[in-house]
Amino acid sequence: MQFRVDFTLLFARLTRRTRGVFWAVLPGVLFAAGVAQAQLPQARLATVFPPGGKVGSSVEVAITGSDQEDAAQLVFSHPGITSKLAEQKFAVSIGADVPPGFYDVRMVGRFGISNPRTFVVGQRPEVLRAGTNTTFENAQAVAVNTTINGRAEATTADYYKIAAKKGQRILVNALGRTIDSRMAPTLVLFAGPGAEVARNRRGGLLDYTAAEDGGLVLKVHDFTYRGGAEYAYRVTISDGPHIDYVFPPSAVAGTKSKVTVFGRNLPGGSPAKGIVVDGRELQKIEVEITAPSDALAAQRLATGLPLPASAATVDGFEYRLTTPQGISNPVLIGLAAAPVVVEAEPNNKPAEAQKITPPCEIAGRFFPAGDVDYYAFEAKKGDAFAVELFSSRLGAPSDASVVIQKVTKDEKTGEKVSDVVELADSPANVGGPEFNTASHDPIGRFEAKEDGTYRIRVVDLFNRADANAGLSYRLALRKEAPAFRLVALPEASQVKKAATDVMLWSASLRRGETIPIRLVAIRTDGFKDDINVSVEGLPKGVTFTETRIPASSNSVNLLLTADDSAAAWAGTYRIIGKAKVGDTEVVREARGGTVQWDQVGDNATENPQARLTRSLMLAVSETEAAPVTVVPASAKPIETSLASKVKVPFNVVRRGDFTADLKFKAYGAPDADKLKELDVPAKATNVVLEIDLSQTKLGVGTHTIYMQARAK
Numbered sequence: 225m226q227f228r229v230d231f232t233l234l235f236a237r238l239t240r241r242t243r244g245v246f247w248a249v250l251p252g253v254l255f256a257a258g259v260a261q262a263q264l265p266q267a268r269l270a271t272v273f274p275p276g277g278k279v280g281s282s283v284e285v286a287i288t289g290s291d292q293e294d295a296a297q298l299v300f301s302h303p304g305i306t307s308k309l310a311e312q313k314f315a316v317s318i319g320a321d322v323p324p325g326f327y328d329v330r331m332v333g334r335f336g337i338s339n340p341r342t343f344v345v346g347q348r349p350e351v352l353r354a355g356t357n358t359t360f361e362n363a364q365a366v367a368v369n370t371t372i373n374g375r376a377e378a379t380t381a382d383y384y385k386i387a388a389k390k391g392q393r394i395l396v397n398a399l400g401r402t403i404d405s406r407m408a409p410t411l412v413l414f415a416g417p418g419a420e421v422a423r424n425r426r427g428g429l430l431d432y433t434a435a436e437d438g439g440l441v442l443k444v445h446d447f448t449y450r451g452g453a454e455y456a457y458r459v460t461i462s463d464g465p466h467i468d469y470v471f472p473p474s475a476v477a478g479t480k481s482k483v484t485v486f487g488r489n490l491p492g493g494s495p496a497k498g499i500v501v502d503g504r505e506l507q508k509i510e511v512e513i514t515a516p517s518d519a520l521a522a523q524r525l526a527t528g529l530p531l532p533a534s535a536a537t538v539d540g541f542e543y544r545l546t547t548p549q550g551i552s553n554p555v556l557i558g559l560a561a562a563p564v565v566v567e568a569e570p571n572n573k574p575a576e577a578q579k580i581t582p583p584c585e586i587a588g589r590f591f592p593a594g595d596v597d598y599y600a601f602e603a604k605k606g607d608a609f610a611v612e613l614f615s616s617r618l619g620a621p622s623d624a625s626v627v628i629q630k631v632t633k634d635e636k637t638g639e640k641v642s643d644v645v646e647l648a649d650s651p652a653n654v655g656g657p658e659f660n661t662a663s664h665d666p667i668g669r670f671e672a673k674e675d676g677t678y679r680i681r682v683v684d685l686f687n688r689a690d691a692n693a694g695l696s697y698r699l700a701l702r703k704e705a706p707a708f709r710l711v712a713l714p715e716a717s718q719v720k721k722a723a724t725d726v727m728l729w730s731a732s733l734r735r736g737e738t739i740p741i742r743l744v745a746i747r748t749d750g751f752k753d754d755i756n757v758s759v760e761g762l763p764k765g766v767t768f769t770e771t772r773i774p775a776s777s778n779s780v781n782l783l784l785t786a787d788d789s790a791a792a793w794a795g796t797y798r799i800i801g802k803a804k805v806g807d808t809e810v811v812r813e814a815r816g817g818t819v820q821w822d823q824v825g826d827n828a829t830e831n832p833q834a835r836l837t838r839s840l841m842l843a844v845s846e847t848e849a850a851p852v853t854v855v856p857a858s859a860k861p862i863e864t865s866l867a868s869k870v871k872v873p874f875n876v877v878r879r880g881d882f883t884a885d886l887k888f889k890a891y892g893a894p895d896a897d898k899l900k901e902l903d904v905p906a907k908a909t910n911v912v913l914e915i916d917l918s919q920t921k922l923g924v925g926t927h928t929i930y931m932q933a934r935a936k
Contacts, residue, residue, distance in 0.1 A: 264851070265291035266732060269331045269338035271453050272298075274352065274373035275403045276344030280320035283350070286313050287331060288453055294334035299794055300343060301328040301528075301838040318345055324551055325528040325542070326403075328838045332794045336732020337843030339714075339818055342403040342530065344458060346371045347550055357383050360417060363441050368394065369550075372459045374444070376407050378451035384442045386461055388434035393489055395466050396430040396442060397553070399458040401833070402530040404820050407455040408447040413440055424502070429466065431488060431504045454821075464550035465489050468501050469694045470543060472566050472587030473618070474558035478517030481564070483557070485509050486693065491547045499591075499693040506693065509545075515559060516541050529556055533655060533834040534617045534663035536711050536815055537746055558614060560585040562702040571598050574641075577679050582609050582701040590615075590622060590684035590695040599680040600631070601701075603672035610705070610749050611647060613682070614698040616664035622695055623649070623664040623685040631677045644678065645670050648685075654778040655744045657726050659713055659817045659834045669750075670701070706751035710801045710814035712840055715740040715781060726823040726832040731842045733766065733786040736879075737850040740781035743799070743814065745773050753803050757782055761797035765790030766844060773801070786844050794843040816840045851882035857910070867918040876909050883907070895920040 270289040277283035285298070285307070297314075298307035304319030305327060324347045328340035349367075353374030357364035363383035366372060374382055388394055398409035409427035414420055415435070422432040425447065434440065446455055467487040475481045486496055486506045493507030500506070529542060539559040545552040567588040571578040577598035580586065588597050615622040628645040647666030655661045672678065682699060716727035733739055745755055755773040759782070762768065769783040782799065799814035816837035823832045857873035864870045876886075886904035890896040898919045904911050 264734075264848075265293075265335040266730065267291050267295075267331055267333050267335045267338040268728060268730070269329075269341050271456060272329055272341045272343060273375065273453070273456055274350070274458075275342065275405070275456050276346055276350070276371070276373065276458055277316060277318050278350050278371075279318055279322055279324060279345050279347055281350075282315055282317045284310075284313050285316045289331065289338060291335045292331060292333050292338075295331055297332050297794075299330050299332055299337070299841065301340075302345075305329075305343070305345070316343075324544075325554060326530055326838075327528055328841075330730070330841060332843055334845065334847060336734075336845055336848075337730055337794050337841055339728050339730045340404075340837050340841075344399065344403060346458075346460065348460065348462060348464075353382055359383065360414070360441060360443075366461060368392070369462045369464065370460070372457075372461070374457050374459070375453060376444070376446045376451040376455040376457065379449050380451065381443050381445035381449075384444070384459075384461075386440040386442060388438070388440050390434055390436045392463055393431070393433045394440070395460075395462055395464070395488060396432075397460045397462075397466070398424075398427045398430075398444065400427050400446075400456075401820075403456065403458060404835075405454065405456045406450070406821065407457050409457050409459070410445055410447050411459075412443040414443065415440060429502070431502065462550070463489055465491065465545050465547050465552040467543075467545060467552045467555050468506055469696050470555055470557055471589070471696060472564050472698075473556075473696045474540075474560040474564055474585060474587060474614075474698050475513060475515040476561075476563065477515050477559045480512060480514050482510055482512050485511055485545055487545075487552065489549065490545070491549055496693075501692055501694045511545070513543060513557065515557070528838055529554055531556075531836045532617070532619070533659045533711075533817060533836070534661055534665075535619075535836060536655075536659075536661055536817070537709050537748065538614065538617055556618060558618075558698055560698070560700065561705070562700060567597060572596050574598055574639075574679065580701075582607075583703050584701060586699040586701075588682065588697050588699060589693060590624075590687060590697065591691060591693045593691040594688050595684070597682045599682070599699075601678055601680075603676065603678055605672055605674050608669065608671040608704060609701045610703070611645065611666070611668050611670050612700045612702075613647075613666045614700075615684075615696070618696075620695050620697075621686060622697070624666055624697060625681075625683050625685055626666040626668075626699070627681040628670055629679045629681065630674075631679050641679070644673075654746055655711065655713070655817070655834075656779075657724055657832055658819055659711060659744060660831060661711075661744075661746060669704070704749045706747075706749045706753075706805050707810050708748065708751050708755060708801065708803065708812055709746040710755075710757075710799065710812050711744040711746070711817045711836075712782075712799050712814040713742040713744065713817045715742045726819050728819045728822050731784070731840075733784060733790070733842065733844045734848040734850045735786055735788050735790055735844075735846065736853040736877075738783050738785040740783055741799070743771070743773060743780055743782050743801075744817075745778045745801070747778065751803075751805065753805065755801045755803045758800050758802075759784070759797060760800060761795070762842070763791070763793040763795070763844060766793075766842075784842070788849075790844050790846065792844060792846040795841065796839045797842050799840060814840065849879055851879050852886070853877045853879075864917070866923075870915040870917065872913040872915065874911060874913065876904060876911060888913070890915075893920065893922055895922075 268289045304322040307314040307316045329343040331338040350371045354364045358380045363385040365385045400407035400409045411424045411430045413422040424430045490507045493509040496506040496508040540556045542554045562583040565584045577600035626647040630642045632640045647668040650667045653662040714729040714731040716729035757771040759768040771782045801812045820833040885906045888902040890899040
């Protein structure tokens with residue numbers, strides 16, 4: 225059995241002239257013990273099936289997972305989706321005013337709130353896989369404009385018969401990993417036995433125009449023919465509108481602008497000559513958009529789109545095209561920090577470099593295959609800009625390279641070029657294996673060492689042969705604005721077999737318990753200051769530790785504690801980070817993150833999949849209590865100095881039949897794991913924790929240490 229005891233040492237410099245003196249303030253609420261998943265249950269949600277439903281309807285949903293005793297409700301990230309338990313399943317009601325899209329669903333029961341899973345609200349009639357449709361001859365009949373919810377079976381495929389009309393452009397869209405499924409869908413379309421007419425091995429979209437009236441047959445299977453309850457899929461067959469991309473893909477917050485929507489089955493759309501995706505020419509239509517101006521709303525990402533961990537630094541909003549034939553799929557439009565400039569072809573050669581004036585954001589495309597784009601600008605000595613390209617973080621299969629060159633003219637030799645800045649991947653991963661923030665997008669800084677002309681070369685190192693007009697990019701050359709992003713991750717207290725193991729977790733509190741929420745700070749444009757953290761929206765009886773992320777750190781634990789009188793509760797809360805940059809206060813709201821599946825083994829061969837969540841959620845149990853709670857004997861400040869020993873007395877409160885010995889070990893602050901372990905005998909009620917500061921690198925400031933213990 226593993227326990228966690230959390231407390232904070234708040235070190236502040238004294239006013240009198242005593243070198244290296246600290247205050248150690250230890251409020252009682254900060255001492256508590258949490259017990260690992262290995263012994264105390266924690267609700268976990270593995271699957272939700274079906275993984276979606278039609279707007280304005282009710283659907284019967286079954287769930288799987290662990291520690292789901294006394295499951296009371298499913299909680300969704302939209303209040304218009306509600307549930308009621310009925311005979312081991314949940315009756316889910318989707319309000320008529322709920323916009324189609326992706327939402328988080330969590331289970332709440334005796335052992336807290338679970339991790340999230342994705343639940344999709346659609347706009348078309350929905351059917352379930354029959355289960356007998358595993359051969360071409362037994363294909364299940366489905367109508368056009370239908371969504372199919374199914375589960376793949378190992379070593380088999382599912383077949384669906386579609387009654388198409390001649391000239392009808394049929395779009396088949398398959399969702400797998402984007403709905404937290406393990407499935408990687410493969411789609412094959414037949415006009416008859418053995419007559420394959422379209423294929424998409426990577427899931428996503430299949431596009432086919434029927435050559436004649438009659439039945440088409442769709443084959444669906446996992447790419448490697450895996451299967452089981454965790455291999456769910458949603459396949460939508462429609463002749464409705466579909467957006468491939470919007471160009472330009474960004475807009476300045478609070479402004480109106482015109483963009484071109486490129487896609488398929490766009491009412492009133494005209495042919496987009498030469499614009500090809502997956503071998504099919506697209507249509508286009510011009511629309512006006514208004515970018516939101518609410519800064520905090522933008523930080524929440526005003527979208528339900530499934531976004532990977534690397535998108536934690538992306539600001540944007542969701543756009544859909546509403547037509548008489550239905551509402552399109554959503555696309556993300558980014559929020560630009562500088563005026564948007566659209567690339568002007570041809571700019572494929574140095575002599576054709578497009579003139580730009582920084583600060584600006586360039587909207588470009590890696591199209592056609594092997595495309596190279598050049599941009600030129602004038603700079604004065606000392607001019608400095610943050611350089612950031614967005615593509616991979618937006619879900620594009622790209623790997624961009626950005627090179628900035630100094631261009632001079634020589635009367636004898638002509639043009640002379642020298643590389644000034646070369647940017648490739650952004651490998652920085654501050655989230656660790658649980659939340660990998662690295663991406664293929666170049667990020668860096670440019671500073672002009674002298675007056676002159678500079679030129680930018682942009683190229684995609686992938687896709688050198690495939691022509692895909694949907695490979696858009698945003699290249700920002702903006703004024704530097706030191707800032708940060710916060711991501712909140714429920715910290716798994718389960719014993720790991722190896723440091724590389726990744727555990728799926730959630731935020732649930734028992735009475736008398738403290739849990740850590742890991743905060744990851746993603747610093748941008750050279751931001752190196754402290755970040756002060758607070759929490760809003762907690763229920764009565766739940767408190768948080770005032771937390772500071774030091775300038776030298778990118779990760780700390782925020783501690784949430786439930787007292788002995790806390791009532792049952794499940795809901796959303798907000799974590800706010802604030803920092804001073806000069807005279808300006810920078811405020812950021814933390815985005816939530818989650819691992820999609822547990823992963824035990826070598827992460828070097830298969831990276832864990834993580835994504836952003838649509839909200840932060842917490843549950844409090846009033847029927848479950850922590851088996852042991854640790855509280856300070858006194859809240860009186862403790863005065864100490866550098867390299868000294870701090871003695872912290874505290875009381876141990878045991879509940880129920882828990883009488884085991886405890887062995888505590890410190891973690892959290894620099895070198896905390898080097899501190900001497902603390903043994904707590906089975907019957908001890910008063911214990912003194914001794915912290916030898918000479919064994920740590922703790923300096924003047926605020927530090928958080930948590931104690932983790934094991935017991936039989």
